[in-house]
Amino acid sequence: MTVIQAENLTKTFRVKRKAPGFWGSLQSLVKPDVVEKEAVRGIGFRVEKGETVAFLGPNGAGKSTTIKMLTGILHPTSGRLEVLGMVPQRERARLAFRIGTVFGQKSQLWYHLPPADTFALMADIYELPAKPFRERRDELVEMFGLEPYLHTPVRKLSLGERMRCEMAVALLHRPEILFLDEPTIGMDVVVKQKIREMMRLFNRKEGVTVFLTSHDTGDVEELCDRAIIINHGEVVMDVPVHQLKRDVLKYKIVHLKLGAEPDDFTLPGTEVLKQKGTGLKLKVDILKTSVEAAIGRLLERYPILDINVEDPSMEDVITTLYEAKGG
Numbered sequence: 127m128t129v130i131q132a133e134n135l136t137k138t139f140r141v142k143r144k145a146p147g148f149w150g151s152l153q154s155l156v157k158p159d160v161v162e163k164e165a166v167r168g169i170g171f172r173v174e175k176g177e178t179v180a181f182l183g184p185n186g187a188g189k190s191t192t193i194k195m196l197t198g199i200l201h202p203t204s205g206r207l208e209v210l211g212m213v214p215q216r217e218r219a220r221l222a223f224r225i226g227t228v229f230g231q232k233s234q235l236w237y238h239l240p241p242a243d244t245f246a247l248m249a250d251i252y253e254l255p256a257k258p259f260r261e262r263r264d265e266l267v268e269m270f271g272l273e274p275y276l277h278t279p280v281r282k283l284s285l286g287e288r289m290r291c292e293m294a295v296a297l298l299h300r301p302e303i304l305f306l307d308e309p310t311i312g313m314d315v316v317v318k319q320k321i322r323e324m325m326r327l328f329n330r331k332e333g334v335t336v337f338l339t340s341h342d343t344g345d346v347e348e349l350c351d352r353a354i355i356i357n358h359g360e361v362v363m364d365v366p367v368h369q370l371k372r373d374v375l376k377y378k379i380v381h382l383k384l385g386a387e388p389d390d391f392t393l394p395g396t397e398v399l400k401q402k403g404t405g406l407k408l409k410v411d412i413l414k415t416s417v418e419a420a421i422g423r424l425l426e427r428y429p430i431l432d433i434n435v436e437d438p439s440m441e442d443v444i445t446t447l448y449e450a451k452g453g
């Protein structure tokens with residue numbers, strides 16, 4: 127069943143340009159200089175029920191603008207859009223009963239109230255009867271491990287604690303689609319893992335369709351089956367994530383601090399990107415070797431004082447994809 131259908135979707139913002147200073151302000155009042163900014167230019171895709179889709183692209187590609195159109199926050203300039211059989215900009219309130227949203231940069235929890243109160247308020251908004259509400263809330267509190275801070279005002283929670291609450295609140299009314307805009311931004315590895323694990327679980331257990339934007343390639347690798355890549359407001363690629371893993375997400379960047387300055391050395395499947403004193407930056411091709419194996423080989427020769435393993439950045443992924451396409 128198709129749950130999202132976008133055809134030739136465009137969004138053009140009209141932005142007033144103002145010269146600096148008092149005269150600039152006056153001039154823009156009398157004769158405004160309006161320029162048009164095409165944020166989304168004819169995007170089209172379909173998403174089927176239960177899919178986990180990563181909607182990717184560099185900064186300013188049009189991802190947030192598209193998500194805002196899909197959830198009815200922004201009106202498209204042109205094109206056709208249907209989410210769960212509804213036109214989001216016309217039926218935003220009705221759609222809200224069937225979708226959940228998490229915007230990493232914008233909280234939907236009441237800042238001065240504890241999460242328990244937000245749950246209760248959301249239950250009213252979503253018109254949930256008392257018993258099913260309590261059962262669902264308790265299930266979510268347990269799954270997300272919210273009990274220790276359920277009664278602490280949101281303003282006093284850490285980012286990771288708050289985001290776990292955000293996710294749980296977004297799932298309260300059993301949404302059919304979950305829209306996530308940078309859901310793991312700024313979080314430590316442990317919280318990221320927890321959030322990804324929960325999303326996968328709800329996708330499998332309740333068939334929730336996941337539509338996510340992220341600059342974190344780990345979110346894509348660990349949570350999504352399909353990647354739609356956009357740039358300059360257009361879809362440039364729509365591929366299974368296993369293909370991305372095979373073609374571009376096949377390396378890890380390893381930063382090491384050694385106990386001694388290394389001599390020239392080579393490790394299979396590993397490229398030295400940078401070496402400065404005892405600091406080393408390696409690119410490990412995980413199709414040829416593992417990070418553990420590469421570090422093990424190094425440890426045979428040098429003490430290791432510090433290790434940090436990173437996924438390739440989204441910008442690197444996009445660049446590699448373009449090169450592969452000959453773009």
Ligand SMILES: Nc1ncnc2c1ncn2[C@@H]1O[C@H](COP(=O)(O)OP(=O)(O)OP(=O)(O)O)[C@@H](O)[C@H]1O
Pocket residue numbers: 139140141163164165183184185186187188189190191192
């Ligand atoms: N309200 C607005 N008014 C004018 N221009 C806007 C507005 N919102 C977004 N834009 C512009 O539209 C383009 C796409 O922005 P959008 O936020 O959708 O990108 P994004 O892919 O989500 O980027 P990022 O990864 O940086 O969040 C950008 O050039 C942005 O400056």
